[in-house]
Amino acid sequence: xxxxxxxxxxxxxxxxxxxxxxxxxxxxxxxxxxxxxxxxxxxxxxxxxxxxxxxxxxxxxxxxxxxxxxxxxxxxxxxxxxxxxxxxxxxxxxxxxxxxxxxxxxxxxxxxxxxxxxxxxxxxxxxxxxxxxxxxxxxxxxxxxxxxxxxxxxxxxxxxxxxxxxxxxxxxxxxxxxxxxxxxxxxxxxxxxxxxxxxxxxxxxxxxxxxxxxxxxxxxxxxxxxxxxxxxxxxxxxxxxxxxxxxxxxxxxxxxxxxxxxxxxxxxxxxxxxxxxxxxxxxxxxx
Amino acid sequence: xxxxxxxxxxxxxxxxxxxxxxxxxxxxxxxxxxxxxxxxxxxxxxxxxxxxxxxxxxxxxxxxxxxxxxxxxxxxxxxxxxxxxxxxxxxxxxxxxxxxxxxxxxxxxxxxxxxxxxxxxxxxxxxxxxxxxxxxxxxxxxxxxxxxxxxxxxxxxxxxxxxxxxxxxxxxxxxxxxxxxxxxxxxxxxxxxxxxxxxxxxxxxxxxxxxxxxxxxxxxxxxxxxxxxxxxxxxxxxxxxxxxxxxxxxxxxxxxxxxxxxxxxxxxxxxxxxxxxxxxxxxxxxxxxxxx
Numbered sequence: 117x118x119x120x121x122x123x124x125x126x127x128x129x130x131x132x133x134x135x136x137x138x139x140x141x142x143x144x145x146x147x148x149x150x151x152x153x154x155x156x157x158x159x160x161x162x163x164x165x166x167x168x169x170x171x172x173x174x175x176x177x178x179x180x181x182x183x184x185x186x187x188x189x190x191x192x193x194x195x196x197x198x199x200x201x202x203x204x205x206x207x208x209x210x211x212x213x214x215x216x217x218x219x220x221x222x223x224x225x226x227x228x229x230x231x232x233x234x235x236x237x238x239x240x241x242x243x244x245x246x247x248x249x250x251x252x253x254x255x256x257x258x259x260x261x262x263x264x265x266x267x268x269x270x271x272x273x274x275x276x277x278x279x280x281x282x283x284x285x286x287x288x289x290x291x292x293x294x295x296x297x298x299x300x301x302x303x304x305x306x307x308x309x310x311x312x313x314x315x316x317x318x319x320x321x322x323x324x325x326x327x328x329x330x331x332x333x334x335x336x337x338x339x340x341x342x343x344x345x346x347x348x349x350x351x352x353x354x355x356x357x358x359x360x361x362x363x364x365x366x367x368x369x370x371x372x373x374x375x376x377x378x379x380x381x382x383x384x385x386x387x388x389x390x391x392x393x394x395x396x397x398x399x400x401x402x403x
Numbered sequence: 404x405x406x407x408x409x410x411x412x413x414x415x416x417x418x419x420x421x422x423x424x425x426x427x428x429x430x431x432x433x434x435x436x437x438x439x440x441x442x443x444x445x446x447x448x449x450x451x452x453x454x455x456x457x458x459x460x461x462x463x464x465x466x467x468x469x470x471x472x473x474x475x476x477x478x479x480x481x482x483x484x485x486x487x488x489x490x491x492x493x494x495x496x497x498x499x500x501x502x503x504x505x506x507x508x509x510x511x512x513x514x515x516x517x518x519x520x521x522x523x524x525x526x527x528x529x530x531x532x533x534x535x536x537x538x539x540x541x542x543x544x545x546x547x548x549x550x551x552x553x554x555x556x557x558x559x560x561x562x563x564x565x566x567x568x569x570x571x572x573x574x575x576x577x578x579x580x581x582x583x584x585x586x587x588x589x590x591x592x593x594x595x596x597x598x599x600x601x602x603x604x605x606x607x608x609x610x611x612x613x614x615x616x617x618x619x620x621x622x623x624x625x626x627x628x629x630x631x632x633x634x635x636x637x638x639x640x641x642x643x644x645x646x647x648x649x650x651x652x653x654x655x656x657x658x659x660x661x662x663x664x665x666x667x668x669x670x671x672x673x674x675x676x677x678x679x680x681x682x683x684x685x686x687x688x689x690x691x692x693x694x695x
Contacts, residue, residue: 145496147496147499147500194675194678194679197679198678198682201435201436201495201499202678202682204436204499205436205629205633205674205678206674206675206678208626208671209671209674209675209678210671210675212626212667212668212671213667213668213671213672216664216665216667216668217668219664220662220664220665220668330622331507334503334507337500337503338504341500374515377511377512377514377515378511378515380507380508380510380511381507381508381511381512381515383504383507384503384504384505384506384507384508384509384511385504385508386504387500387501387503387504387507388484388501388504388505388508391488391493391497391498391500391501391504392484392487392488392491392501395493395497
């Protein structure tokens with residue numbers, strides 16, 4: 117039973133990550149492979165605050181979002197001046213740099229050893245310490261993140277985002293400051309994924325840099341692509357499938373060492389097959 | 404200290420150059436980021452391990468065979484995935500995502516078959532290097548530099564003088580014009596994959612002779628190649644080679660002041676500076692992007 121709850125909690129975490137990445141990559145067409153870095157920043161801020169200052173979870177969560185948004189500003193302003201290909205390369209670069217900081221700034225992040233014993237959250241007297249309560253907390257955060265993203269995607273602002281993706285020059289000709297739209301959506305997406313990171317940190321109670329690598333970024337991107345770019349339901353469905361399918365491998369009695377590789381191979385295969393046969397994903401954008 | 408760092412930089416740089424040239428060849432003809440190039444690189448080292456250590460084929464045969472293996476793998480990706488995608492008019496973004504998928508698949512297949520531990524194709528014991536201008540350099544390291552330089556020159560000659568090489572340069576500089584001049588784009592792109600992947604395989608074998616191999620060696624190596632291409636100027640073989648050497652030397656001189664664990668961060672810092680202030684690279688010409 118707890119095993120099932122555990123998987124659902126992970127699905128909730130990845131729903132938050134995927135809808136936020138969908139705003140950036142699906143709606144606005146900015147393929148970013150630095151999403152796991154912001155996910156990690158959220159996790160590290162929550163963990164460090166809780167461990168060193170024993171501040172309450174809600175405050176840490178807000179600070180994590182602010183921290184991720186601040187860092188995203190530093191990443192976005194230079195990177196978004198670049199065209200498509202080079203934007204990806206720039207996000208690659210930031211992903212590697214941020215990972216390297218987590219891994220190497222030992223006095224601050226304790227490096228590859230990670231941060232154990234992150235205290236579980238207490239929210240206005242509600243102690244979140246078992247699977248059920250984490251499921252509820254995760255559910256609330258995932259629904260809020262979804263509604264927030266939905267509101268953005270279906271507002272006039274969201275329509276401009278799509279306009280930027282389809283034809284940036286046309287959008288500019290219509291008087292839209294496309295740079296502003298690209299930067300703000302990048303900040304919003306990065307702030308949202310910090311929530312997913314915070315949830316991950318307090319749920320697992322242990323974080324280390326290996327959870328926030330380029331592979332993790334590619335995994336998040338696979339969820340968005342397999343689910344369908346520019347469709348938030350697609351991201352939810354993608355998260356459910358991509359998190360739960362690999363668990364089947366466990367039931368096939370595959371040893372753990374092989375299962376990890378098989379999981380990655382499966383993700384890679386899905387990416388290639390979807391690109392060849394169904395580049396719009398499972399549920400594509402409504403037209 | 405300084406001569407030693409320069410020599411280490413030269414060794415790293417010669418390998419970066421090879422990866423950069425291979426990646427650059429493919430990028431300029433296809434116009435998308437072939438990330439799976441990193442996994443093709445890794446496959447070169449593991450093919451060498453398979454042929455030389457597991458199958459006991461003599462080195463003079465095993466290593467060329469491994470290069471052929473890597474080359475065939477790169478060509479296979481082009482034929483089985485990229486070409487069908489291009490036929491469907493896929494955007495560069497779709498091709499890029501597919502190549503990320505291929506990268507993940509290949510890297511994990513390698514780790515599945517060979518395991519995650521460090522493998523070695525070194526047979527001779529590690530020796531103290533020969534003294535050279537106040538630094539030390541091992542015979543293997545000399546081999547790396549010499550072979551790399553030979554391969555770089557050979558590639559330059561192929562591009563300059565052979566029919567396929569000229570076609571490749573034509574497609575790189577203007578695909579439409581090349582097509583109306585009767586150059587078959589698909590054949591040229593395939594040639595770019597064969598040549599580029601062979602260079603990647605060769606560079607991986609060279610590096611494995613010096614510092615062994617792991618299944619994850621490809622990603623950082625590829626990234627160094629990409630940085631070298633951008634630093635040197637996209638679409639310019641000499642630039643890519645020079646970019647590789649510059650990057651290798653910069654990283655190793657950096658180690659003098661900063662701990663080597665920050666190597667990748669430094670490399671990407673350099674990349675960002677170039678992307679922002681000189682996206683055409685050291686040697687590239689400035690092009691105004693015109694689009695409507």
